[in-house]
Amino acid sequence: xxxxxxxxxxxxxxxxxxxxxxxxxxxxxxxxxxxxxxxxxxxxxxxxxxxxxxxxxxxxxxxxxxxxxxxxxxxxxxxxxxxxxxxxxxxxxxxxxxxxxxxxxxxxxxxxxxxxxxxxxxxxxxxxxxxxxxxxxxxxxxxxxxxxxxxxxxxxxxxxxxxxxxxxxxxxxxxxxxxxxxxxxxxxxxxxxxxxxxxxxxxxxxxxxxxxxxxxxxxxxxxxxxxxxxxxxxxxxxxxxxxxxxxxxxxxxxxxxxxxxxxxxxxxxxxxxxxxxxxxxxxxxxxxxxxxxxxxxxxxxxxxxxxxxxxxxxxxxxxxxxxxxxxxxxxxxxxxxxxxxxxxxxxxxxxxx
Amino acid sequence: xxxxxxxxxxxxxxxxxxxxxxxxxxxxxxxxxxxxxxxxxxxxxxxxxxxxxxxxxxxxxxxxxxxxxxxxxxxxxxxxxxxxxxxxxxxxxxxxxxxxxxxxxxxxxxxxxxxxxxxxxxxxxxxxxxxxxxxxxxxxxxxxxxxxxxxxxxxxxxxxxxxxxxxxxxxxxxxxxxxxxxxxxxxxxxxxxxxxxxxxxxxxxxxxxxxxxxxxxxxxxxxxxxxxxxxxxxxxxxxxxxxxxxxxxxxxxxxxxxxxxxxxxxxxxxxxxxxxxxxxxxxxxxxxxxxxxxxxxxxxxxxxxxxxxxxxxxxxxxxxxxxxxxxxxxxxxxxxxxxxxxxxxxxxxxxxx
DNA sequence: AGAAGTTTTGAAACCCCTTTCTATATATCG
DNA sequence: CGATATATAGAAAGGGGTTTCAAAACTTCT
Numbered sequence: 001x002x003x004x005x006x007x008x009x010x011x012x013x014x015x016x017x018x019x020x021x022x023x024x025x026x027x028x029x030x031x032x033x034x035x036x037x038x039x040x041x042x043x044x045x046x047x048x049x050x051x052x053x054x055x056x057x058x059x060x061x062x063x064x065x066x067x068x069x070x071x072x073x074x075x076x077x078x079x080x081x082x083x084x085x086x087x088x089x090x091x092x093x094x095x096x097x098x099x100x101x102x103x104x105x106x107x108x109x110x111x112x113x114x115x116x117x118x119x120x121x122x123x124x125x126x127x128x129x130x131x132x133x134x135x136x137x138x139x140x141x142x143x144x145x146x147x148x149x150x151x152x153x154x155x156x157x158x159x160x161x162x163x164x165x166x167x168x169x170x171x172x173x174x175x176x177x178x179x180x181x182x183x184x185x186x187x188x189x190x191x192x193x194x195x196x197x198x199x200x201x202x203x204x205x206x207x208x209x210x211x212x213x214x215x216x217x218x219x220x221x222x223x224x225x226x227x228x229x230x231x232x233x234x235x236x237x238x239x240x241x242x243x244x245x246x247x248x249x250x251x252x253x254x255x256x257x258x259x260x261x262x263x264x265x266x267x268x269x270x271x272x273x274x275x276x277x278x279x280x281x282x283x284x285x286x287x288x289x290x291x292x293x294x295x296x297x298x299x300x301x302x303x304x305x306x307x308x309x310x311x312x313x314x315x316x317x318x319x320x321x322x323x324x325x326x327x328x329x330x331x332x333x334x335x336x337x338x339x340x341x342x343x344x345x346x347x348x349x350x351x352x353x
Numbered sequence: 354x355x356x357x358x359x360x361x362x363x364x365x366x367x368x369x370x371x372x373x374x375x376x377x378x379x380x381x382x383x384x385x386x387x388x389x390x391x392x393x394x395x396x397x398x399x400x401x402x403x404x405x406x407x408x409x410x411x412x413x414x415x416x417x418x419x420x421x422x423x424x425x426x427x428x429x430x431x432x433x434x435x436x437x438x439x440x441x442x443x444x445x446x447x448x449x450x451x452x453x454x455x456x457x458x459x460x461x462x463x464x465x466x467x468x469x470x471x472x473x474x475x476x477x478x479x480x481x482x483x484x485x486x487x488x489x490x491x492x493x494x495x496x497x498x499x500x501x502x503x504x505x506x507x508x509x510x511x512x513x514x515x516x517x518x519x520x521x522x523x524x525x526x527x528x529x530x531x532x533x534x535x536x537x538x539x540x541x542x543x544x545x546x547x548x549x550x551x552x553x554x555x556x557x558x559x560x561x562x563x564x565x566x567x568x569x570x571x572x573x574x575x576x577x578x579x580x581x582x583x584x585x586x587x588x589x590x591x592x593x594x595x596x597x598x599x600x601x602x603x604x605x606x607x608x609x610x611x612x613x614x615x616x617x618x619x620x621x622x623x624x625x626x627x628x629x630x631x632x633x634x635x636x637x638x639x640x641x642x643x644x645x646x647x648x649x650x651x652x653x654x655x656x657x658x659x660x661x662x663x664x665x666x667x668x669x670x671x672x673x674x675x676x677x678x679x680x681x682x683x684x685x686x687x688x689x690x691x692x693x694x695x696x697x698x699x700x701x702x703x704x705x706x
Numbered sequence: 707a708g709a710a711g712t713t714t715t716g717a718a719a720c721c722c723c724t725t726t727c728t729a730t731a732t733a734t735c736g
Numbered sequence: 737c738g739a740t741a742t743a744t745a746g747a748a749a750g751g752g753g754t755t756t757c758a759a760a761a762c763t764t765c766t
Binding site for chain 4: 381386412
């Protein structure tokens with residue numbers, strides 16, 4: 001018995017249920033949505049028939065009638081990146097709990113595609129859009145993109161993880177400043193003073209904030225800021241970490257601790273360190289960000305900044321849904337507090353270094 | 354000018370467009386769908402008005418009228434697994450090209466959830482369902498699950514990557530037998546004879562097929578099959594590879610080559626090998642499967658079996674869409690041919706080992 | 707020019723559910 | 737017990753497209 005095929009191959013509808021239960025379609029609808037009282041006699045009868053045919057209301061019709069699709073669109077850079085994958089899974093779980101499903105689009109670093117897919121999600125009439133990464137995480141907002149988002153926001157809530165100047169987007173973001181503070185305090189407690197930062201791009205908000213705090217922390221300790229120890233023009237993958245760490249070594253520098261902008265880059269850093277004959281954490285302490293499975297699986301296990309993905313995804317989705325429901329009290333900015341997970345890649349600075 | 358907000362906040366519909374263009378809604382629809390001839394005069398006028406209001410037809414209404422949602426549901430184990438993430442990205446791209454969007458559900462290894470989400474996708478009336486991993490990849494099919502799939506297939510095509518006995522699911526799968534043959538030939542050409550297989554579970558179809566072929570290849574060369582060299586009761590993650598490789602070493606065995614069931618497990622194997630003081634590929638050759646970014650980023654770079662994800666995803670999606678469109682000529686089984694990407698983890702067996 | 711055939715167009719039904727508005731049935735009260 | 741208040745149920749009007757069917761507008765041909 002399928003809900004979609006009736007006796008003549010047609011789908012079963014609430015009309016069929018109504019007829020068989022001897023009530024009106026309106027009553028069936030009321031039973032289904034549970035939004036109005038129905039006498040228990042009729043209700044039982046309707047439920048019996050629904051059960052008999054394993055009837056499920058047509059999502060499309062329901063969405064049309066209610067002018068909402070119970071669908072959230074997520075636009076991200078690349079779900080193959082473990083950070084984004086983790087974010088997605090927690091968003092999906094949170095959305096599912098609330099009765100929403102999630103459409104996922106990856107723009108794969110293609111700026112043109114990013115805008116196109118945003119437009120597409122909008123046209124598809126998802127109830128809300130969540131932007132992970134991309135333009136909405138950049139330090140200097142792209143005006144054109146911001147305008148596109150503004151247009152969309154007239155009808156569809158947009159939630160981001162960074163900032164987008166010129167828009168009133170709600171944002172759920174990580175306290176990057178705090179995250180760097182945690183890392184620096186940790187390193188200072190291990191007596192490190194010559195600390196490199198590797199990977200990332202300064203035009204990305206979170207990276208910018210981290211680097212700023214990194215410098216502040218050094219200055220706060222009366223330590224010098226060596227620009228040579230700050231990797232430049234990198235990215236967030238293995239090669240960025242690998243290449244930039246190599247460059248630092250090639251300059252003849254040898255930090256006692258390295259902060260990688262994420263676990264992926266840390267992996268590259270790790271390789272560079274090994275190739276240069278050093279050991280972690282004996283010679284160099286290494287810290288990552290994002291606390292993906294890579295941190296746990298690295299050799300040695302990597303100290304990393306954790307964001308509590310479950311909480312993060314839930315906050316994003318909850319914010320989106322509350323906006324869909326017209327809740328005016330949603331805070332414009334929701335900060336996720338990071339924590340530091342100390343593992344084997346952290347070590348005390350050795351004497352005389 | 355947004356398509357959703359009219360002058361009174363109401364959404365613009367084809368009726369509005371029709372009125373302003375001086376034609377009937379039917380004509381607007383014809384222009385929009387391009388499924389029937391419209392005189393170029395009227396067509397131009399309609400397009401002009403559409404352009405003016407940046408009108409986009411309501412997806413829900415369209416779907417309802419056409420009784421299809423232009424949405425494909427993908428159910429997978431866990432998108433945080435790079436293999437699945439790669440599969441998803443290629444499916445998403447292929448679907449997008451065809452005008453479909455993709456709803457993604459992860460069941461995270463939870464059998465109960467897997468069935469629940471399958472049901473949910475069905476009830477949501479996605480046009481087709483693609484199952485990646487899970488029950489549909491198992492050697493011995495779960496009868497209950499197969500029955501659920503059968504019910505669904507009465508109205509919604511289901512495409513899988515393994516097999517599901519008792520159903521007529523179309524399948525797009527990797528030629529696992531061939532993939533093992535490639536690996537074994539490669540290892541034989543490097544003079545290896547003492548070859549271990551690590552990770553994976555024998556109740557998974559592809560793993561089963563690989564192990565079978567592994568044994569066949571050894572026998573074909575007149576080499577002994579040592580059950581101690583076949584990891585048992587493992588999985589597909591870092592720890593499975595790590596633990597099983599440790600066990601092999603603990604038994605006092607020392608293979609000259611190791612085949613890991615996937616790159617993730619290979620990573621664990623790599624760590625175990627290093628911890629036991631051996632070098633790759635000098636002492637031990639290591640081969641992975643799936644050719645994820647891990648293979649490229651590993652140290653040393655990992656030889657791995659590649660599946661051409663783009664082709665794979667495209668085949669899955671194309672199959673699904675052709676079934677949706679009622680194409681009877683879709684082959685029931687579509688094999689994806691693997692290739693071996695040789696990298697630095699492959700080395701010649703040393704003399705006397 | 708008029709008959710016959712071919713296109714193009716519009717009216718209306720349909721896809722399937724929700725919801726408002728009204729009518730009926732029941733409960734409450736003086 | 738009749739009058740008013742309250743529950744419950746149904747009819748019908750959306751929600752916004754597509755499509756069938758029949759009428760209207762052109763072509764073509766004799």
